[in-house]
Amino acid sequence: MSSIALNYANKKPLGKTNESIAVLGFGTHNIKDFTSAEKALIKAIELGLNVIEVSDSYALGLSMDLIKKVLAKVKRDEVFIVFRISPIILSDPINAITKFEQMLKRMSTSFVDVIMPAGSADLIPLNIEVKALENIASKGLARYIGLSGFTIKQINDILHMLQKYDIVMIQSRYSVLNRKIEKDLIPFAIKTGITIQACTTLEKGVVLRNPAILQIASKYNSTPAQVALSFVIAKPNVIALTKSEKVEHIVENSKAIDLRLSKEDLDKLNMLQS
Ligand SMILES: NC(=O)c1ccc[n+]([C@@H]2O[C@H](COP(=O)([O-])OP(=O)(O)OC[C@H]3O[C@@H](n4cnc5c(N)ncnc54)[C@H](OP(=O)(O)O)[C@@H]3O)[C@@H](O)[C@H]2O)c1
Secondary structure, X not given: OOOOOOOOOOEEEOOOOOOEEEOEEEEOOOOOOHHHHHHXXXXXXXXXXXXXXXXXXXXXXXXXXXXXXXXXXXXXXXXEEEEEEOHHHHHOOOHHHHHHHHHHHHHOOOOEEEEEEEOOOOOOOHHHHHHHHHHHHHOOOEEEEEEEOOOHHHHHHHHHHOOOOOEEEEEEXXXXXXXXXXXXXXXXXXXXXXXXXXXXXXXXXXXXXXXXHHHHHHHOOOOHHHHHHHHHHOOOOEEEEEOOOOHHHHHHHHHHHHOOOOHHHHHHHHOOOO
């Protein structure tokens, strides 16, 4: 992977569309204090980091209520919403429209920017999920379609099944300490022009205690979170998702998009084992 050219940028293309989106976004899973999270997300949007990921499965739907509160304070077009939908909602392509409309109502918006099913694990036939996704997009309820946690074979199958839409984004775990997708998914995304939204980029805090990452951070007068995020967004086609419900962490993490690690330091990070 170290042979692939670095791709530092503050925004990256969304799939093969003409749009570019911020290279750092924030998820809404595992939130403990929703009041604090609301302030944190508003801060992120103010800083131009407006990609927010939400799911009907997070906190029994409370993350959707959080989006509603955020949307009461900012304009809809100031936020780029990525919605990770439970596959069961897509099990009936007609009912899926009504069910998704109810979720949009709960968030107080008429559309999301990207809808992505969370890996189906063969529970729902792929062609049914694809039909439901295209129905939702055709109704104008989602601008684009993405996928979360699918295998490359499944992604290829889905690309062949789609009739009117393309896949613009694939969400997958990726961090400086978990680089499995460098072997296959990142090269696949580069070849097919799909954006990868890397999640769990801080390994839920584990990267912050890694001695090698701490050492590189001190060299740049930065923090381990900034180094770990910078490592991820240096990769071609990859944007990063993290989670923080603290304004100070959002401000700290936002500085990662301007941190440019040298090739030598990226190579050192490439040597780390999970
Ligand atoms: N895990 C998955 O399998 C998965 C799958 C699909 C999507 N996602 C999405 O990806 C998002 C992010 O992934 P994740 O939640 O698994 O983990 P993560 O981003 O690797 O880590 C989040 C943790 O790091 C802390 N943190 C953030 N910035 C920090 C900083 N500057 N200094 C110290 N601590 C910091 C957060 O605490 P504070 O909130 O206190 O800052 C939180 O405890 C999720 O919220 C979810 O929306 C995850």
